[in-house]
Amino acid sequence: MADRDETEALGAAQINRRGLLKCMTWAGAGVVWGLSGGVPRTLGLLGSAAAAEAAPGDLTFVQISDSHIGFHLPPNPDPTATLREAIAKINAMPVQPAFLVHTGDISHLSKPEQWDTALEVVKGANKQVFYIPGEHDVADAENGKAYLERFGKNTQGRGWYSFDLGGVHFIALINVFDFQPGFKSAGLAKLGDEQLEWLEKDVTGRSTSTPIVVLAHLPLWTIYEQWGWGTADAGRALGYLKRFGSVTVLNGHIHQIIQKVEGNVTFHTADSTAFPQPAPGTAPAPGPMKGVPAGELRKYLGVRTVDYIRSKGAPALTDTTLVG
């Protein structure tokens, strides 16, 4: 079970720091920067020569999300296969990420065998993986007990944690417990007082020049209230973070890329590796876009590279689909 421990360990303590530091040589000037809606984006490499010797930045990691292992319906009856393709994409990257983050909905129905399958496939990247749960991972009859037993080692409260790597402070927030019934309120996700108090303490005393990455499954801004795509008390969390010069919030849940900038905070939702969901309000309900033809599916699925380069402040995000 040593393998499993290694794959599931969340704390930074188990990272092979030496391995990581090797990746931290200063990057060459190979990357073209662009601004798209105020969000830094990597536009491409400066020619093939530069690509061939593309040097890693200060810190490069990859976000995958919403693998939904156990889903079995159109448009993707085999999300294990597409997760495997996502891992193959990562393995083919010229600059290997230092580690992966998975922003939740690892499984479709919180079943141990679904997590077994996901971890087995993700292990193919041969990288440390930081997980957070989606609501599908805490949907067992005991409200997340199985997830926390398996993935919750070295975490606080109901699964939240933070760690420092490559000069970046990572904060993994959990907003898939305690959904408030939508009778008096909109029916959004919630971080809860205990976690928010922990967060306030976690960032107290940190230098404002420390880049912050926040991981959370549901978006930390309200994208579409009618579908519950938001977190009711996210504003309080952001209040503790806004003094930092660079805050990058990475979410899953909505199975599509939507971005927003608010001061020094940039918000980015990610593609799923399993199936797309409709753009907000464009369908009667959220859920899998079952009409996507098999040949088109991979255009909607993808992985995201996050690349920090010293002195640039905010990281560059590159989203890569599973096409080809």
Added chain:
Amino acid sequence: MIKVRDPARLRRRAGLACGGLGIAAVLAAAVPTLVSNGTIAVASAARTATVEIANFKFAPPDLTVPAGTTVVWKNADDSPHRVADIGGAYASPALDTEGSFSHIFAAPGVYAYFCSLHPYMKGKIVVEPAGAGS
């Protein structure tokens, strides 16, 4: 919106005058048993009513049933849902497509519930005294 399933058969099987019930999808699940005096009685007051989950909505969102009814939620969506009493009295695990969950409503009252995966999905069960409306 409300489906009544073969009320004639229901009356036959249950030996009850349910025709005037005017409420949703009530089925007699109990098997009539012969009791010692030779009359047919219903072993329990078990009746079943169904709430369908489709397009991230409970249908019907408000359901009125007599006390003792077993309410069955059936998930017809491609996404899982969970049925949870807002007071925590009951909660289903995640119901996959075609999955179902049931709860017996024994006492009269109004019981609000929601989907704990999609908390904007909500409904309520209005439970009337068992004799009411018949």
